[in-house]
Amino acid sequence: MKEINQKPLQDINMRIANRISALRSERDMSLENLASRCNVSRSMISLIERGESSPTAVVLEKLAKGLGVTLASLFEDPRDDASPLVKRSEQLQWTDPQSGYLRRNLSPPHFRSPIQMVEVIFPPGATVAYEAGHRDKGIQQQIWMMEGSMEITVAQQRHVLEQGDCLAMREDQAVMFQNTTALPAHYLVVINSDF
Incomplete structure (x- = not known):
C-alpha cells in the first residue's frame, strides 16, 4: 500500500x-x-x-x-475557470485528529462536478460514526475496498467489506466505519450529489 x-x-x-x-x-x-x-x-x-x-x-x-x-x-472551492486536471502532488490531504484516518481528495478541487472521489486510509482499531441528517439535495456514495477490510454499519445494518467489495449508500443515514483488524484499510469513496 x-x-x-x-x-x-x-x-x-x-x-x-x-x-x-x-x-x-x-x-x-x-x-x-x-x-x-x-x-x-x-x-x-x-x-x-x-x-x-x-x-x-x-x-x-x-x-x-x-x-x-x-x-x-x-x-474544495469550485470555480468556473478551473482545470479539469489535478496532479497527485496537488491533491489535498487531511488527517482526522480523533481517529487518525487519512483522506485524499482525488477530484480536481475547483472543477464543478456532481461527482467527487476520495481515497481513504483507515487505521487499525479506528472508529468514526456519523449521525443521520437531512440535506436539501440527495447524496449517494459508493465505497470500494482496495486493501484490508472494514465494518460499515448503515442505518443499523452491518456490512463487512473485504478487498474488491463495493457498498452503495445514501448520506442521509447514520453510518459507522470500524476497522477491527490489525492492518490499515485502504478504500475509494465515490460521491454523487446530482440526485
Missing part, C-alpha cells in the same frame, strides 16, 4: 476555515443559524472559521450537513 504524503496541517485547516466561512456567507447564515442546524457550538464554528481548531471528521460532517454540502466539498 502506498503511503499518502501529508501537506502542512495549517494550510489544510485554513482551507477548511475559508471554505466553511464562504459557504456560510453564500447562504446568508449567521454563526448561530449554522450552530442550530448542525448541533455544533457557535464558539467551535468560530474557532474553525479562524483556523484555530483542527475539527474532527464527525464535526466536519455535521457542518457539511448544516450547510447542505458533502464533507468532500469542505476541502
Whole structure:
C-alpha cells in the first residue's frame, strides 16, 4: 500500500476555515443559524472559521450537513475557470485528529462536478460514526475496498467489506466505519450529489 504524503496541517485547516466561512456567507447564515442546524457550538464554528481548531471528521460532517454540502466539498472551492486536471502532488490531504484516518481528495478541487472521489486510509482499531441528517439535495456514495477490510454499519445494518467489495449508500443515514483488524484499510469513496 502506498503511503499518502501529508501537506502542512495549517494550510489544510485554513482551507477548511475559508471554505466553511464562504459557504456560510453564500447562504446568508449567521454563526448561530449554522450552530442550530448542525448541533455544533457557535464558539467551535468560530474557532474553525479562524483556523484555530483542527475539527474532527464527525464535526466536519455535521457542518457539511448544516450547510447542505458533502464533507468532500469542505476541502474544495469550485470555480468556473478551473482545470479539469489535478496532479497527485496537488491533491489535498487531511488527517482526522480523533481517529487518525487519512483522506485524499482525488477530484480536481475547483472543477464543478456532481461527482467527487476520495481515497481513504483507515487505521487499525479506528472508529468514526456519523449521525443521520437531512440535506436539501440527495447524496449517494459508493465505497470500494482496495486493501484490508472494514465494518460499515448503515442505518443499523452491518456490512463487512473485504478487498474488491463495493457498498452503495445514501448520506442521509447514520453510518459507522470500524476497522477491527490489525492492518490499515485502504478504500475509494465515490460521491454523487446530482440526485
